[in-house]
Amino acid sequence: MNTELDSKLLLVLFIICFSDAFAGGSRTMIAQVKNIHYKETSSLLVNVKDFGARADGRTDDSKAFEAAWKEACETTGAVTLLVPHGTYLIGPIKFAGPCKNVSNITVQMKGYLIASTNLSEYRFGAGWVEFGGVEGLTLTGGGTFDGRGAKAWPYNGCPTHFNCKLLPTNVKFVAMKKTIVRRITSVNSKSFHIALVECKNFRGSKIKISAPANSPNTDGIHIERSSSVHVSRSHIGTGDDCISVGQGNSEVTIASITCGPGHGISVGSLGRYPNEGDVRGLVVRDSTMTGTMNGVRIKTWANSPGSSAATNMTFENIIMNNVSNPIIIDQAYCPFTSCPTKPPSRVKLSDIYFKNIRGTSSSAVAVALECSKGIPCQNIYLENVHLDLSSGEKQPTSSCKNVEAKYIGTQVPPPCA
Numbered sequence: 001m002n003t004e005l006d007s008k009l010l011l012v013l014f015i016i017c018f019s020d021a022f023a024g025g026s027r028t029m030i031a032q033v034k035n036i037h038y039k040e041t042s043s044l045l046v047n048v049k050d051f052g053a054r055a056d057g058r059t060d061d062s063k064a065f066e067a068a069w070k071e072a073c074e075t076t077g078a079v080t081l082l083v084p085h086g087t088y089l090i091g092p093i094k095f096a097g098p099c100k101n102v103s104n105i106t107v108q109m110k111g112y113l114i115a116s117t118n119l120s121e122y123r124f125g126a127g128w129v130e131f132g133g134v135e136g137l138t139l140t141g142g143g144t145f146d147g148r149g150a151k152a153w154p155y156n157g158c159p160t161h162f163n164c165k166l167l168p169t170n171v172k173f174v175a176m177k178k179t180i181v182r183r184i185t186s187v188n189s190k191s192f193h194i195a196l197v198e199c200k201n202f203r204g205s206k207i208k209i210s211a212p213a214n215s216p217n218t219d220g221i222h223i224e225r226s227s228s229v230h231v232s233r234s235h236i237g238t239g240d241d242c243i244s245v246g247q248g249n250s251e252v253t254i255a256s257i258t259c260g261p262g263h264g265i266s267v268g269s270l271g272r273y274p275n276e277g278d279v280r281g282l283v284v285r286d287s288t289m290t291g292t293m294n295g296v297r298i299k300t301w302a303n304s305p306g307s308s309a310a311t312n313m314t315f316e317n318i319i320m321n322n323v324s325n326p327i328i329i330d331q332a333y334c335p336f337t338s339c340p341t342k343p344p345s346r347v348k349l350s351d352i353y354f355k356n357i358r359g360t361s362s363s364a365v366a367v368a369l370e371c372s373k374g375i376p377c378q379n380i381y382l383e384n385v386h387l388d389l390s391s392g393e394k395q396p397t398s399s400c401k402n403v404e405a406k407y408i409g410t411q412v413p414p415p416c417a
Contacts (some may be wrong), residue, residue: 043078043106046071048088055086057114062090073099073134083111083143091116092126092168097134104136109143109184115170117151124165127172127195135177139184145170147189149215156191156216160336167191167217173199182206192219193238199226207234213261215239220262223249225277232256241266242292247308248277257287264294264323267313269333271304271347279310288319289359295326296357298349299333300372303342311350320359322390327354329380329403331372344374351379358386366396366413369403376402382415383408 046068049055053064065088072081073095079102088111099105115128122128128147131137147170158164170189173179176199185208186193193209196202209220220236223229225248232255236242242259245252245267259265265284270276289295296315320326329352331345349371366387371377380403389396400416407415 043080044072044075045080045082046075047082047084049084053088055084055088055111057087057089059089060091060116061088062093065090065093069095072105073097073102076101078102078104078106080106080108083107083109083113083141085110087112087114089114089116090129091118091121092123092128092130094127094130094132095134096132099134102136104138105134106138106140109139109141112144112146114146115148115168115190117148119152119155119167122168124167127169127174128190129170130172130174131176131179132174133176134179137176137178138180138182140180140182142183142185144185144187145189146187147193149188149190149211149218152190153216158217162336169193169195169222171195173197173202175199177201179203185209187211188215189218191217192222194220195222195224196226196229197224200228202226202229204231205233207231207236209234209236209238209242211238213237213239219244220259222246223252225249227251229253230255234258236262238262244268245279245282246270247273247279249279249282251281252283254282254284255286258290259287260290260292260321262292264289264292264297264325266294266297266299267310268297268299269301270308270310271300271306271345274305276306276308278308280312282313283316284314284318285316287317288321289323289326290321292323293325294328295320295323296354297325297328297330298352299330300345300347300349302332302334302339302345304346307346307348309348309350311348311352313351314353314355315357316353316355318357320357320361320387322360322362324361324363325365325368326359326361326387327357327367327369327382327385329369329371329377331370331402345372346374347372348375349377349380352377353381353383354385355381355383357384359388360390361387361396362390364389364396365399367398369398369400369405369416371402373402380405381408382406382411384410386410386412388412
């Protein structure tokens with residue numbers, strides 16, 4: 001009896017051990033299958049150095065970048081284009097789509113890119129580094145785009161000529177969809193630092209932009225004919241607008257921006273060209289201007305060749321530190337030394353809100369609302385505005401033309417008579 005019992009017990013133990021071993025083997029097999037699956041779906045890595053990039057700051061690495069992009073764009077699934085640490089000299093380059101079989105493409109830009117200073121290599125108004133026609137791009141990595149603009153700025157005629165030729169933008173995005181730009185730096189662009197044209201669903205954050213205060217037309221981020229744009233948590237100091245919102249934009253949010261030096265955050269200039277699109281659904285909030293020429297500004301040209309509108313815009317929770325023109329609407333915009341008398345602007349401004357704007361003004365007129373005589377502004381609201389003079393002297397004043405603004409809460413300076 002004991003022998004039979006011992007035999008049964010051994011059989012049970014054998015079955016248990018065999019089952020555990022089988023289960024363990026099954027788990028191992030499953031893990032191997034999962035690992036194979038992971039490898040099949042993981043992101044392909046394309047390194048520009050594998051295509052001949054020298055990263056010595058002297059050799060032109062443009063061809064290597066173009067070849068690496070071609071490889072990345074023609075792959076299937078997810079892909080990462082890696083620009084490792086190093087200094088890369090490149091001329092104008094275009095990363096063009098569509099990348100038909102790519103689900104998403106990440107440009108991991110860790111390097112320091114320096115631009116060619118030979119202006120004959122560039123098309124005026126184009127980008128030095130240009131992305132076009134790509135869906136699902138992420139540009140990140142902590143790298144820097146150095147436009148080496150100091151050698152080009154003397155050739156910038158835009159401060160004095162209406163029909164000037166725009167110098168190259170550092171990084172330009174054209175007809176892009178679902179774009180993310182995070183943790184990159186742009187310095188000393190020849191013209192605009194970053195430009196969005198006809199883009200949809202753009203998210204930009206932790207961007208650093210830097211150029212001298214006297215560098216001409218070096219707008220930090222310019223947005224035009226784009227929709228669903230969100231820019232946040234970025235530091236911009238440059239020689240023109242920190243951010244400029246041009247014509248044809250909708251649903252744009254600008255938040256947590258530190259601006260200065262520069263010309264502030266501007267809508268416009270609008271009304272310069274025929275057939276411009278309307279601007280609607282803009283929010284600028286939770287930002288700080290320090291030592292800028294303007295704070296929040298809307299600017300339209302007089303004698304607009306066509307009619308357009310800018311409506312449903314909110315500027316909220318903005319701190320002004322020693323800012324000239326903290327709040328300004330200028331519908332007789334003239335950036336030149338003098339302009340001839342022209343018919344009034346045909347850009348209609350309406351439903352605009354300035355809320356919780358506080359700090360100091362370096363100019364005697366802290367709130368200037370100069371609207372079009374032909375199409376006066378409508379529904380302009382100022383709520384809880386408190387702007388003292390930087391000098392600590394008497395209160396600043398307000399100036400109004402062709403507008404009946406509506407006031408709520410604190411008003412320093414006092415409303416226009």
